[in-house]
Amino acid sequence: xxxxxxxxxxxxxxxxxxxxxxxxxxxxxxxxxxxxxxxxxxxxxxxxxxxxxxxxxxxxx
Amino acid sequence: xxxxxxxxxxxxxxxxxxxxxxxxxxxxxxxxxxxxxxxxxxxxxxxxxxxxxxxxxxxxxxxxxxxxxxxxxxxxxxxxxxxxxxxxxxxxxxxxxxxxxxxxxxxxxxxxxxxxxxxxxxxxxxxxxxxxxxxxxxxxxxxxxxxxxxxxxxxxxxxxxxxxxxxxxxxxxxxxxxxxxxxxxxxxxxxxxxxxxxxxxxxxxxxxxxxxxxxxxxxxxxxxxxxxxxxxxxxxxxxxxxxxxxxxxxxxxxxxxxxxxxxxxxxxxxxxxxxxxxxxxxxxxxxxxxxxxxxxxxxxxxxxxxxxxxxxxxxxxxxxxxxxxxxxxxxxxxxxxxxxxxxxxxxxxxxxxxxxxxxxxxxxxxxxxxxxxxxxx
Amino acid sequence: xxxxxxxxxxxxxxxxxxxxxxxxxxxxxxxxxxxxxxxxxxxxxxxxxxxxxxxxxxxxxxxxxxxxxxxxxxxxxxxxxxxxxxxxxxxxxxxxxxxxxxxxxxxxxxxxxxxxxxxxxxxxxxxxxxxxxxxxxxxxxxxxxxxxxxxxxxxxxxxxxxxxxxxxxxxxxxxxxxxxxxxxxxxxxxxxxxxxxxxxxxxxxxxxxxxxxxxxxxxxxxxxxxxxxxxxxxxxxxxxxxxxxxxxxxxxxxxxxxxxxxxxxxxxxxxxxxxxxxxxxxxxxxxxxxxxxxxxxxxxxxxxxxxxxxxxxxxxxxxxxxxxxxxxxxxxxxxxxxxxxxxxxxxxxxxxxxxxxxxxxxxxxxxxxxxxxxxxxxxxxxxxxxxxxxxxxxxxxxxxxxxxxxxxxxxxxxxxxxxxxxxxxxxxxxxxxxxxxxxxxxxxxxxxxxxxxxxxxxxxxxxxxxxxxxxxxxxxxxxxxxxxxxxxxxxxxxxxxxxxxxxxxxxxxxxxxx
Numbered sequence: 001x002x003x004x005x006x007x008x009x010x011x012x013x014x015x016x017x018x019x020x021x022x023x024x025x026x027x028x029x030x031x032x033x034x035x036x037x038x039x040x041x042x043x044x045x046x047x048x049x050x051x052x053x054x055x056x057x058x059x060x061x
Numbered sequence: 062x063x064x065x066x067x068x069x070x071x072x073x074x075x076x077x078x079x080x081x082x083x084x085x086x087x088x089x090x091x092x093x094x095x096x097x098x099x100x101x102x103x104x105x106x107x108x109x110x111x112x113x114x115x116x117x118x119x120x121x122x123x124x125x126x127x128x129x130x131x132x133x134x135x136x137x138x139x140x141x142x143x144x145x146x147x148x149x150x151x152x153x154x155x156x157x158x159x160x161x162x163x164x165x166x167x168x169x170x171x172x173x174x175x176x177x178x179x180x181x182x183x184x185x186x187x188x189x190x191x192x193x194x195x196x197x198x199x200x201x202x203x204x205x206x207x208x209x210x211x212x213x214x215x216x217x218x219x220x221x222x223x224x225x226x227x228x229x230x231x232x233x234x235x236x237x238x239x240x241x242x243x244x245x246x247x248x249x250x251x252x253x254x255x256x257x258x259x260x261x262x263x264x265x266x267x268x269x270x271x272x273x274x275x276x277x278x279x280x281x282x283x284x285x286x287x288x289x290x291x292x293x294x295x296x297x298x299x300x301x302x303x304x305x306x307x308x309x310x311x312x313x314x315x316x317x318x319x320x321x322x323x324x325x326x327x328x329x330x331x332x333x334x335x336x337x338x339x340x341x342x343x344x345x346x347x348x349x350x351x352x353x354x355x356x357x358x359x360x361x362x363x364x365x366x367x368x369x370x371x372x373x374x375x376x377x378x379x380x381x382x383x384x385x386x387x388x389x390x391x392x393x394x395x396x397x398x399x400x401x402x403x404x405x406x407x408x409x410x411x412x413x414x415x416x417x418x419x420x421x422x423x424x425x426x427x428x429x430x431x432x433x434x435x436x437x438x
Numbered sequence: 439x440x441x442x443x444x445x446x447x448x449x450x451x452x453x454x455x456x457x458x459x460x461x462x463x464x465x466x467x468x469x470x471x472x473x474x475x476x477x478x479x480x481x482x483x484x485x486x487x488x489x490x491x492x493x494x495x496x497x498x499x500x501x502x503x504x505x506x507x508x509x510x511x512x513x514x515x516x517x518x519x520x521x522x523x524x525x526x527x528x529x530x531x532x533x534x535x536x537x538x539x540x541x542x543x544x545x546x547x548x549x550x551x552x553x554x555x556x557x558x559x560x561x562x563x564x565x566x567x568x569x570x571x572x573x574x575x576x577x578x579x580x581x582x583x584x585x586x587x588x589x590x591x592x593x594x595x596x597x598x599x600x601x602x603x604x605x606x607x608x609x610x611x612x613x614x615x616x617x618x619x620x621x622x623x624x625x626x627x628x629x630x631x632x633x634x635x636x637x638x639x640x641x642x643x644x645x646x647x648x649x650x651x652x653x654x655x656x657x658x659x660x661x662x663x664x665x666x667x668x669x670x671x672x673x674x675x676x677x678x679x680x681x682x683x684x685x686x687x688x689x690x691x692x693x694x695x696x697x698x699x700x701x702x703x704x705x706x707x708x709x710x711x712x713x714x715x716x717x718x719x720x721x722x723x724x725x726x727x728x729x730x731x732x733x734x735x736x737x738x739x740x741x742x743x744x745x746x747x748x749x750x751x752x753x754x755x756x757x758x759x760x761x762x763x764x765x766x767x768x769x770x771x772x773x774x775x776x777x778x779x780x781x782x783x784x785x786x787x788x789x790x791x792x793x794x795x796x797x798x799x800x801x802x803x804x805x806x807x808x809x810x811x812x813x814x815x816x817x818x819x820x821x822x823x824x825x826x827x828x829x830x831x832x833x834x835x836x837x838x839x840x841x842x843x844x845x846x847x848x849x850x851x852x853x854x855x856x857x858x859x860x861x862x863x864x865x866x867x868x869x870x871x872x873x874x875x876x877x878x879x880x881x882x883x884x885x886x887x888x889x890x891x892x893x894x895x896x897x898x899x900x901x902x903x904x905x906x907x908x909x910x911x912x913x914x915x916x917x918x919x920x921x922x923x924x925x926x927x928x929x930x931x932x933x934x935x936x937x938x939x940x941x942x943x944x945x946x947x948x949x950x951x952x
Contacts, residue, residue, distance in 0.1 A: 213605055
């Protein structure tokens with residue numbers, strides 16, 4: 001379950017990352033900043049939520 | 062009136078508004094800082110007083126930063142000439158002002174009485190000195206400052222540091238300090254209780270009266286001062302170039318605008334009426350009313366100086382024809398127009414969220430409440 | 439007494455010292471605000487108290503840092519006027535605008551809401567407080583945006599033209615000013631460099647807590663959030679740094695010369711100087727370790743574009759000086775008589791090279807009588823201090839990749855939820871805290887030292903930007919800054935370390951001791 005979720009997160013991240021770099025080459029940097037910042041904040045938040053899940057499933061085992 | 066000339070006048074008015082914002086908001090915080098050791102006798106009382114403006118001092122200080130930025134954007138030559146000419150004074154102002162953020166943030170972080178007392182003195186100096194310097198700077202503008210330009214508009218200041226602290230400038234400095242103490246007292250009464258409130262009421266009344274006395278003395282003095290008059294050149298819609306006009310210096314010329322347009326007397330009258338009424342309101346305990354009347358008093362004071370000097374902004378005492386005026390020291394039309402757009406959009410937004418911030422933090426601040434609050438200064 | 443060389447040198451030192459000092463506090467603010475917002479987002483969405491504790495504890499450290507950022511930022515606003523007044527009146531019409539908008543749009547937002555963020559925890563709903571925190575983050579980053587738009591204009595002036603009637607640059611296109619490529623890339627690069635700084639700061643302290651088995655729950659979560667936030671940010675910093683290098687390389691060839699220590703124009707593809715010991719005097723590298731054929735594709739994205747070396751840049755500069763002289767002479771005539779149409783026509787013809795003639799004027803005050811010797815001296819000035827720029831650039835790049843590697847490893851360890859057992863990682867984490875700071879400062883050295891001898895590239899030389907101060911005033915102010923700033927940093931570090939050691943359990947302001 002956790003592995004699946006992590007995989008999902010990584011795929012989303014990779015797609016956005018590639019998008020950001022492509023946009024960066026195109027020169028739409030302000031837009032890339034908005035997108036990138038939102039992404040980083042959300043990923044950090046998702047990472048914390050994931051940790052909570054990991055801890056809980058660890059405790060159950 | 063052509064668009065460019067109109068924009069210059071609008072920006073002159075906006076500068077007045079920003080100066081008033083700075084005087085009211087920063088003046089209030091600095092008045093509180095300057096008299097912190099008087100308002101609060103015990104550490105608990107002092108923390109209570111500091112926390113009355115704790116959530117707001119940083120936002121208020123932006124009025125000062127924005128004032129500087131607006132002068133840079135709309136009146137670049139004045140920014141360049143004033144800041145470089147008054148070098149040592151500007152540094153004293155800066156150094157006293159940069160102690161303030163640390164004073165607020167660091168003072169209550171450690172329990173040591175020596176530590177706290179040191180920061181209290183720091184806050185006192187960083188409230189007192191800047192207010193005196195602001196006033197003295199305005200005073201020196203009325204007197205004229207010794208500077209001139211070379212052919213490529215490089216400015217040269219030829220006066221000394223000490224000459225900026227002349228009796229008239231000091232009088233203006235004390236006047237500005239008095240109004241700041243008044244405004245700070247009104248705020249402390251708004252948010253304080255008991256002994257703190259009583260002390261604030263006493264100080265507020267004294268400083269209100271002081272401000273009026275100094276305002277009167279300054280007015281009588283200005284009537285005799287040599288004022289500046291443009292005698293040729295200086296087209297209101299011309300390019301911003303201060304080298305091609307002639308200016309005469311005549312005693313009493315700072316009253317010419319008032320004799321030409323008697324309606325302008327209402328501006329100094331505003332100061333008298335509001336500060337008098339405000340002082341009375343303070344004694345009655347209506348501190349909220351007194352706070353707004355103090356703000357009106359500031360508007361009257363700054364407006365009086367502006368009305369007397371128009372169109373002059375920074376007269377040169379050593380080469381009057383190179384004085385900087387509304388017509389020849391501004392930015393280009395494009396910049397003034399763009400900046401007006403940004404101002405019209407953002408100032409209402411700023412006023413909205415600033416009001417919201419004061420509303421959220423409304424209510425009395427007492428030593429007990431500060432002790433119990435994790436986040437207090 | 440007005441001694442230009444001394445005043446110029448002291449003014450540059452003062453600006454450099456105060457700007458680099460200011461930037462010790464800015465990056466953490468830029469990144470920490472978003473990290474706080476992320477923590478609080480988790481608190482609001484999950485309702486778990488620990489995230490509120492996290493936001494409050496890191497907020498406390500943020501506050502200690504923030505106060506000094508605000509204080510030292512004031513200095514920067516003053517200094518354009520006090521020490522660089524010629525610059526201020528020359529570009530005030532253009533440069534003043536972003537500074538004022540910074541106040542209107544960013545500082546008010548950041549400063550008004552930061553008070554509510556600290557004081558408003560119990561005064562409003564969770565959602566509202568979260569919004570307040572986001573406003574602080576947005577405000578602090580928007581202020582970076584506007585000041586970097588100003589800096590972008592200095593690096594690559596677009597959207598303004600010199601007007602002889604007012605003797606200054608005047609704004610012609612606001613959108614060109616804002617969407618300047620240099621400004622765009624530099625903003626994103628700087629802003630997310632701040633994210634990395636904050637991430638490494640939080641991860642370092644959390645690592646230290648975990649190493650000592652303190653505040654485990656808080657530290658584990660903070661570490662996870664920080665490294666995830668940081669690893670993406672460091673990818674972004676490197677990608678944008680590359681874009682920025684590309685822009686600067688095409689628009690500021692002299693900066694590229696200094697960054698890569700390229701004294702001579704060579705047949706493409708040119709070798710990349712991995713390590714070099716440049717000698718400015720001899721105009722060559724005393725020693726260089728080179729990777730053949732790498733530089734040309736790296737900076738031009740092609741294999742056959744010629745990259746001008748110092749020799750070529752100097753030659754072109756001399757040509758432009760010669761062509762610019764009539765513009766300055768005509769300008770002097772115009773200053774006395776703005777209606778002289780002959781002088782105006784002459785000025786327009788040579789206008790584009792005026793800046794280079796101004797560069798020459800330092801050595802030849804009477805431009806009409808400039809000697810070949812003066813030309814050579816002025817041309818030498820066109821190349822920035824190569825050793826400083828070359829090495830700062832390398833420090834920044836190495837630091838950037840080291841951080842990416844560290845954050846990548848840390849992310850993997852954290853995602854496995856094994857980070858608390860990786861003692862080696864926890865041990866090195868605090869030692870990484872200074873690295874992003876080093877990279878940020880080095881980056882500014884590259885940007886600003888690399889732009890010399892100009893304040894506005896190609897238009898206004900640094901020597902003509904400085905105020906007409908006396909040496910005495912300059913010594914006074916520089917001494918004052920050094921004294922005050924030294925006290926400040928000691929106080930700040932003391933408080934920061936004290937509050938880090940104390941940790942999150944006890945963050946109540948203590949009552950007065952008796």
